[in-house]
Amino acid sequence: MWACELIDAGYRVLGIDISEAMIELSRKKVPEADFRVGSLFEVEIPPCAAVTAISEVLNYLFDAENEDLSLGRLFQRVHDALVPGGVFVFDVIGPGQVPPGDKTRGFSVGEDWAVLSEREEDVERGTMERRIVSFRKAGEYYRRDDEVHRVRLYDPSGLSAELERAGFRVRTMRSYGGLPLSEGHAAFVARKPL
Numbered sequence: 227m228w229a230c231e232l233i234d235a236g237y238r239v240l241g242i243d244i245s246e247a248m249i250e251l252s253r254k255k256v257p258e259a260d261f262r263v264g265s266l267f268e269v270e271i272p273p274c275a276a277v278t279a280i281s282e283v284l285n286y287l288f289d290a291e292n293e294d295l296s297l298g299r300l301f302q303r304v305h306d307a308l309v310p311g312g313v314f315v316f317d318v319i320g321p322g323q324v325p326p327g328d329k330t331r332g333f334s335v336g337e338d339w340a341v342l343s344e345r346e347e348d349v350e351r352g353t354m355e356r357r358i359v360s361f362r363k364a365g366e367y368y369r370r371d372d373e374v375h376r377v378r379l380y381d382p383s384g385l386s387a388e389l390e391r392a393g394f395r396v397r398t399m400r401s402y403g404g405l406p407l408s409e410g411h412a413a414f415v416a417r418k419p420l
């Protein structure tokens with residue numbers, strides 16, 4: 227877990243998530259870090275060396291605050307909070323994952339679980355809907371969960387321009403070190419100049 231790696235490397239960690247369940251899980255896994263329920267669009271970001279939003283965090287639309295098409299205000303807040311030389315690292319999923327008018331289905335299975343998914347893009351709105359049905363063995367039976375995720379799809383070059391407008395120097399990547407990103411994803415390292 228990312229927070230655990232950061233604590234081991236000697237950082238103080240503040241973790242924010244809009245989901246109470248995610249925060250509860252994180253507190254159990256990494257008690258040394260400070261985790262708070264909140265929206266990244268509203269939370270006060272303390273002065274820091276790095277801000278990270280790993281795994282499509284900025285794409286999700288279940289926070290009404292993220293209905294605004296522009297991430298410019300968030301980029302400016304992060305820039306203001308970072309020390310000179312500090313970095314903002316995040317990844318997003320972009321458009322073009324599903325052919326227009328089509329639905330893409332997928333599945334992953336393990337010994338005692340299965341995840342089924344269906345994705346559909348709305349090209350005009352620049353959004354994608356992901357329906358996810360998961361089964362996990364609980365005793366003799368399987369427990370079923372249904373989720374619908376709505377995400378905004380971001381063109382990487384548009385985001386780079388927006389980051390530069392906020393004062394960052396930007397590098398885009400297709401992997402985190404040796405870990406390649408899934409298809410259609412781009413990662414950003416945005417540095418506040420010294």
Ligand SMILES: C[S@@+](CC[C@H](N)C(=O)[O-])C[C@H]1O[C@@H](n2cnc3c(N)ncnc32)[C@H](O)[C@@H]1O
Pocket residue numbers: 242243244245248264265266267279280281282283284286287288289292
């Ligand atoms: C795919 S998960 C990644 C979680 C974590 N970064 C990881 O790598 O394990 C995306 C997370 O972003 C959170 N999220 C989405 N929109 C958010 C927002 N506006 N403010 C705070 N958290 C948000 C979701 O609740 C979800 O836990």
